[in-house]
Amino acid sequence: MIETLTRIPVAHYLNLKERAGYSIKIDDKEIALFRITTGEVYALENRSPHPKGGVLSEGLVSGAYVYCPVYDWKISLADGKVQAPDEGRVQTFQVEIKEDIVFIVL
Known part of the structure; x- marks a missing residue:
């Protein structure tokens, strides 16, 4: 069976402020969108992987990383990996930009 991917428009690129x-x-998916200073847009699950969670869209963005606002875990926007010494991963989502529209691909 071939799985069909769906492109869902979620934002206007120019409305996303850097960092x-x-x-x-x-x-039922809560997703955090981030536009970094290089212009790239990333999307990932909007919850830190530690037991108390943490809303990642409220975290500090530095380079291609977001810092969990609860425990300050450093999480890669590119692959969702928590950086050492902490461990874990959040789900990432494919992003496409076409004619100023940001799409999430599911």
Whole structure:
């Protein structure tokens, strides 16, 4: 069976401020969007992987990383990996930009 991917429009690129997080919801998934200073946009699960969670869209963005606002865990925006010495991973989502529209691919 071939799985069909769906492109869901979620934001206008120019409305995303650099180094700021935005929370969006698609069905039951809460997703954090980030535009970094190089212009790239990343999307990942909007919850830190530690037991108490943490809303990542409220975290500090530095380079291609976001810092959990609860425990200050450093998480890669590119692959969702928590950086050592901490451990864990958050789900990432494919992002496409076409004609100033940011799409999440599910």
